[in-house]
Amino acid sequence: MTTKILTARMEAHPEDSHTLARYESTGGYDALRKALAEMTPEQIVDSVKASNMRGRGGAGFPMGVKWGFLAPAEPRYLVINADESEPGTFKDRQLLERDPHQLLEGILISSYALGVDQAYVYIRGEYPKPARRLQRAIDEAYGAGLLGENILDSGFSLDVSIHLGGGAYICGEETALLNSLEGRRGEPRLKPPFPAVEGLYAKPTIVNNVESISNVPWMTLNGGDSYAAIGPERSSGTRLFSLSGHVKKPGNYEIVMGITWAELIYELGGGIRNDNALKAWIPGGASAPWLVPSEHLDTLVTIDDAAEQGTMLGSGAIVVMDETTNVVAAARNIVKFFAHESCGQCTPCREGTSWLDDILQRILDGQGRPEDIDLLLDVSDNISPGLAWPPAMTTICPLGPSATAPITSIMRWFRPEVEAMIPMSEVASA
Amino acid sequence: MSNPISHWSPANQERASRLLEAYPDRRSALMPLLYVASLEHRYASDDAMEEVAELTGITAAQVRSVATFYTMFKQAPVGEYLISVCTSISCHLLGGEDVLESVEEAAGVEHGSTGEDGLFSVEHVECIGACGGAPAVQVNYELIEGVMPDRAGALVGWLRDTKPDVVLADEMQQLFGGVRSFDWGPTEAEGAIRPVPAFAPYGSAREGR
Ligand SMILES: Cc1cc2nc3c(=O)[nH]c(=O)nc-3n(C[C@H](O)[C@H](O)[C@H](O)COP(=O)(O)O)c2cc1C
Ligand code: SF4
Ligand code: FES
Numbered sequence: 001m002t003t004k005i006l007t008a009r010m011e012a013h014p015e016d017s018h019t020l021a022r023y024e025s026t027g028g029y030d031a032l033r034k035a036l037a038e039m040t041p042e043q044i045v046d047s048v049k050a051s052n053m054r055g056r057g058g059a060g061f062p063m064g065v066k067w068g069f070l071a072p073a074e075p076r077y078l079v080i081n082a083d084e085s086e087p088g089t090f091k092d093r094q095l096l097e098r099d100p101h102q103l104l105e106g107i108l109i110s111s112y113a114l115g116v117d118q119a120y121v122y123i124r125g126e127y128p129k130p131a132r133r134l135q136r137a138i139d140e141a142y143g144a145g146l147l148g149e150n151i152l153d154s155g156f157s158l159d160v161s162i163h164l165g166g167g168a169y170i171c172g173e174e175t176a177l178l179n180s181l182e183g184r185r186g187e188p189r190l191k192p193p194f195p196a197v198e199g200l201y202a203k204p205t206i207v208n209n210v211e212s213i214s215n216v217p218w219m220t221l222n223g224g225d226s227y228a229a230i231g232p233e234r235s236s237g238t239r240l241f242s243l244s245g246h247v248k249k250p251g252n253y254e255i256v257m258g259i260t261w262a263e264l265i266y267e268l269g270g271g272i273r274n275d276n277a278l279k280a281w282i283p284g285g286a287s288a289p290w291l292v293p294s295e296h297l298d299t300l301v302t303i304d305d306a307a308e309q310g311t312m313l314g315s316g317a318i319v320v321m322d323e324t325t326n327v328v329a330a331a332r333n334i335v336k337f338f339a340h341e342s343c344g345q346c347t348p349c350r351e352g353t354s355w356l357d358d359i360l361q362r363i364l365d366g367q368g369r370p371e372d373i374d375l376l377l378d379v380s381d382n383i384s385p386g387l388a389w390p391p392a393m394t395t396i397c398p399l400g401p402s403a404t405a406p407i408t409s410i411m412r413w414f415r416p417e418v419e420a421m422i423p424m425s426e427v428a429s430a
Numbered sequence: 431m432s433n434p435i436s437h438w439s440p441a442n443q444e445r446a447s448r449l450l451e452a453y454p455d456r457r458s459a460l461m462p463l464l465y466v467a468s469l470e471h472r473y474a475s476d477d478a479m480e481e482v483a484e485l486t487g488i489t490a491a492q493v494r495s496v497a498t499f500y501t502m503f504k505q506a507p508v509g510e511y512l513i514s515v516c517t518s519i520s521c522h523l524l525g526g527e528d529v530l531e532s533v534e535e536a537a538g539v540e541h542g543s544t545g546e547d548g549l550f551s552v553e554h555v556e557c558i559g560a561c562g563g564a565p566a567v568q569v570n571y572e573l574i575e576g577v578m579p580d581r582a583g584a585l586v587g588w589l590r591d592t593k594p595d596v597v598l599a600d601e602m603q604q605l606f607g608g609v610r611s612f613d614w615g616p617t618e619a620e621g622a623i624r625p626v627p628a629f630a631p632y633g634s635a636r637e638g639r
Contacts, residue, residue, distance in 0.1 A: 014615050087518040087557035090611045098615055118454075125502045126514075126558045128571050128627040129599060132620055132635065161452050164627055166461050166500025169556060183460030183486065185499040201455060242611075244520040244561035251562045252612055286519055286557075317561070319520055333522045337556050343499075 003230055005218045005238050006211065007254045010098035018133050020140040023101035029146060031217035035109045036154040039220070044113035048216065050224030052236045057081050057172070057209030058285065058315045060303050064224075069196035070114055071204040078111050078119040079181065079200060079207045083165055083172035085124055086285035087337060088317030091240040091252050092210035096123070096130035099214070100137035104160065106216035108146070111158045114206055119158065122177050124165045131162055138162070169341040173397050174207040175199075176343065187343045188397040211240055211316075231256040235302035239313075245281070245320035246273050255301075262297040265320060276322040280413060284314025286334045287402035289389055290409035310389045311405075327414045328421055331406035332360035338403035349400025352383040356407060368422035377411060380404035434484035438470050445633050446485060456486045460496060464503050465632045469624055474503040501555075502627070509544045509551040511589050511597070512625035513537065514568040515582075517554045520561035525579060529565045530554050532579040536586035549590065551625065562611030570622035572599040576608025596621040596638030597628075 009026055010017040023029070035044055049064030070076060080103070084092040095103060107119050123131045138160055141147040149157045163181055165171050171180045175189035178200050199205020215237060219227045228236045235257040241264070244250045248270030255268070265271070265281065272278050280290045283301075289311040291299075299305055306313045321330060339353035356379055359372050377387070384391040384401035387408050391401030410418055435443055445466055449459040463485055467478035474497050476490075483490040497503040515521075515530040530552075534540055537550040544551040560566035563575025567582060569589065577585065585606040594601075598621035600614070620635045622628035628635035 010613075010615070014613055016616065018615065084559050085557060088520055088561050089557075090559045090561050093559045094612045098612070124559070125500075125627050126555075126568065126571055128622065128629050128635070129573070129618060131627070131629050132618070135630065162629075162631070163458075164462065164465070164629060164632070165502075166464075167502035167555075168500050180461070181458060182455065183457035183488075183496065185496055242562060244564060244611075245523050250564075250609065250611070282519070319523070319561070321523060325523065330519065330522070333517070333519050337518055340556060 003238055003256055004254050006095060006099070006102070006214055006240055007252070009102070010094075017098050018100055018137065020101060020137065020144060023099075027221075028101055028217075029105055031220040032105050032108050032146070033152065035112055035220050036152055036156060041113045041115060044109060044220060047219055047224035048113070051215075051219050051227035052234070053212065053215060053219075053227060054235070054303060055209055056211035056239065056316065058086065058287070060313065063208060063212055066196060066208075067114060067206060069194065070206055071197045073204055074115070075118065076114060076116050076204040077200045077206075078107065078114060078116045079174075079178065079205055080107060080119065080121040080210060080213055081172060081174060081177060081207055082121055082123040082127070082130070082210045083177060084127070084210070084315075085169040085172050086287065086315040086317060087334070088244055088282065088285050088319040089242050089315040090244075091242045091316060093127060093130050094252050095210050095214050095240070096127070097133045100134040101141070102217060103134070103210055103214045104137050104141055104147075106213035107160055108151070108158060109216050109220050110206075110208070110213055112156050116206075117157050117159065119160045120181060120200070121160065121162050122165060122171070122181055123162055124171075125167050131164060135162055169337075170343045170397075170399060173399065176397070177207065178205065185343070187345055190396055232258045232300075232302050234304050239316055242315075242317045243269050243320070244317070246276065246322035246325070247271070247320045248273055257300075257302045259301055260298050261291065261301060264301055264318065265297075269320065272320065272322045276324065279321045279323050279325050280327065280409070281321060282317070282319040284312045285317040286319075286337060287398070287405055288312050288314045289405045290413065292413045307390075312390070327410045328360060328363055328418055331410045332357065332364060334406040335360055335403055338399060342399060346395040346400060348383045349395050349403070352379050352400065353403045355379050356403060363418070363421050366421070366423065370422060370424060372422060373411070373415075373419065376407050380407045434481045438466075442466050442470060442633050445631065449631070450485060457488060460486050460488075460493065461500070462632055464493075464497055465626050465634065468503065468626050469633055472507050474505060504625070507544065507548070508625045509539075510549050510593070511569055512551045512553065512571075513586065514553050514555040514558070514571070515541070516556070516558050516560065516564070516566045518557035518561075520557070521564040521566055524564040526565040528579040529567065529577055529582045532583040533567070533586055536583040550586070560611050563607075563609050569602060570597045570625045571627045572597045572602065572622050574599065574602045574607045575610045577606060578608060581606045581608070594638070596623055596636050598638045601638070
C-alpha cells in the first residue's frame with residue numbers, strides 16, 4: 001500500500017488541485033475548522049510533537065521540539081522557508097504550485113497553535129509561478145474569510161504575506177533568511193540566540209520548511225500519533241524526494257521512508273538511462289557526501305541510516321550519476337556552487353571554497369600537480385577540521401563545511417580516478 | 431517632504447506604498463521595492479537605489495550594500511529578455527553547459543553580458559529548482575524544462591522573431607521544452623513583462639495571450 005499525504009490531491013485532480021473550490025471539495029480546511037472549534041493551541045503543539053516529524057528543509061530537526069522552544073514574548077512570527085535552492089531540490093516548488101492551499105491551511109493551524117498573527121512566506125526570487133499560485137490562494141482565502149480578522153468567527157486572526165528573495169542560496173539558512181526579510185544582506189547570524197527566542201525583528205520566530213508545514217493539516221485531522229505510526233520510528237511520515245540526474249524517470253516521489261536505495265533508484269526512478277552502470281549518487285542535495293553502489297544500494301533510506309553511512313538525507317534531493325560521469329568535473333561543479341554562494345563572513349569558507357575550486361579546475365585542465373591531492377584534503381580540513389560528517393564547524397553556518405563533501409567523496413570512492421587525471425602522479429604515490 | 435517617486439507610474443507608486451505598509455519595519459520593503467524600482471529604471475540603477483533609500487529611511491550606501499549582495503538586482507541595464515541557463519549539478523550532468531553555449535551563439539551574446547541592441551542578456555545561474563527537468567532555462571525568470579541545446583537556439587530565434595510582450599512559461603515549454611520535473615497542471619495565464627520576477631504585487635506580471 002502506498003500512503004500519500006502531500007501529493008494525493010494533485011494526483012487525483014491535476015486540472016485544479018491548486019484552487020480553493022477543489023481544495024474544499026476534497027476535505028480542505030476541515031482540519032482548520034477542527035482546530036479552531038475543538039482544539040486548544042497546546043493540543044495542536046502536542047499533536048505535532050507526537051508526530052515525531054523531522055523538518056524537511058535539510059537539518060532534520062524535530063518540528064515539535066522546535067515549537068517547544070518558542071519564547072513567550074509578543075509579537076511572534078511564523079516564517080515559511082520557500083527558498084529551495086539546494087542543487088537537486090525541486091519538491092517545494094511542486095507543493096507551492098500544485099497545492100498552495102494545503103500549505104496555507106498548515107500555516108493557519110500552525111499560527112493558531114503558536115500564537116502568531118502574522119506569517120511570512122519567503123519564496124526564492126526565481127520562483128515567480130509558485131509565488132503567483134500561492135498569492136492567488138491567499139487572495140481566495142481572504143475572500144472566503146479564511147484569512148484576516150476573526151477567521152471563521154473563532155476570534156483568531158492571521159495575515160500572510162509573500163516576500164520574494166533576490167537570488168542568494170544562503171538565504172535558505174534560516175537566520176540569513178530573517179536578515180533578508182528585514183531588508184539586509186543575507187548573512188547568517190551567530191547562534192545563540194536562536195530564532196525561537198530572537199528571530200524576526202528580534203521577536204520569537206519559528207522558521208519551517210514548506211513541506212514540513214504542508215503536513216500539519218493531515219496531522220491535525222488524523223492525529224500526530226497516526227503520523228508517527230507511518231514509516232520507521234525516527235523517520236516518521238511520508239517524504240517528498242526529488243530524483244534527478246541520470247535516471248530514466250526523474251521527478252518528485254512521495255514515499256514512506258525505510259525502502260532501500262536500490263528500490264528508490266531502480267524501481268521508482270526506473271533505473272539508469274541507457275541502462276548504464278550506476279557510479280554514485282548524492283543522497284541529500286549538493287551539501288551531502290555521496291554514496292556508491294558497491295557499498296550502499298541495500299542500505300535504507302532513513303535519516304538515521306544515512307547518518308550511519310556518513311551522509312544525510314538533507315533536503316531530500318537525490319542526484320544520480322552514471323558510469324559516464326567525470327567525478328572531478330561533478331565535484332568541481334558543486335564546489336564552484338558553494339564558492340559562488342558563500343556570503344563571505346568566515347575566512348575558511350570564503351577563501352577555502354575558491355581554493356578548492358581553483359585546484360579542481362587545474363586538475364581538470366590537465367595542470368594538476370601531485371601535491372594537489374593532499375592540498376585538496378588539507379584545505380578541506382581547514383574548513384572542516386577532521387573531515388567528519390556531520391562536519392565540525394569553524395564557521396558561522398554549515399555552508400562552508402558542506403563544500404568539503406564532494407572532495408571527501410571523490411577522495412574516498414574515486415581516488416585512483418582523480419590521481420589518473422594528474423600528470424605523473426604515479427611518481428608521487430611511488 | 432517631496433515624494434522621491436513622483437515620476438513613477440501611479441500604479442507603481444501605489445504598489446510602493448502598499449509594500450511599505452506590509453511590514454512592521456519599512457526597511458523590510460527594501461527588496462520588493464528594488465524590484466519595482468527595477469521596472470521603472472530597467473535595472474537597480476543609482477537613481478533606483480536612492481529612491482528606495484528615501485522610501486525606506488536608510489542611506490543609499492546601505493541600499494547598495496544590500497542590492498549588490500543579491501544576483502537578481504542588476505547593476506547594469508538588462509536586455510528585453512534575460513536568458514538564464516542553469517549549469518548546476520543536475521543540469522551539468524545532462525548538458526547544461528552545451529545549452530549555455532548554444533544560447534550564447536544564437537543570441538550573439540556571451541554569458542554575463544547584454545547585446546548591443548539591448549534585446550538579450552545571457553547568464554548562467556545556479557540551480558533554479560527544475561533539476562528533474564534538466565537542463566533548465568528561464569526567460570525573464572519564466573521556466574522552460576528539458577531544453578536540449580538545439581531547442582535552446584530555436585527558443586532564442588523565436589524570441590527575436592516574435593518579441594512577446596509577455597513571456598509565458600507554458601507557451602515556451604510547449605514549443606521548446608521537454609522532460610519536466612512534474613506535471614505542471616493547467617496553463618498559467620500570467621507571465622513576465624520584464625526581466626523581473628513576474629509577481630502582481632510588484633507590478634511585474636501581466637496576462638498574456
Ligand atoms: C546553507 C543552508 C541553506 C539552506 N537552505 C534551505 C532551504 O532552501 N529551504 C529550507 O527549508 N531550509 C534550508 N536550510 C535549513 C534552514 O536553515 C532551516 O533549518 C529550515 O528552514 C528549518 O525548517 P524545517 O525544520 O521545517 O526543516 C538551509 C540551511 C543552510 C545551512
Ligand atoms: S560558512 Fe560561509 S556562508 Fe556560512 S556564514 Fe560563514 S562565510 Fe557565510
Ligand atoms: S541543477 Fe539545474 S535546475 Fe537544479
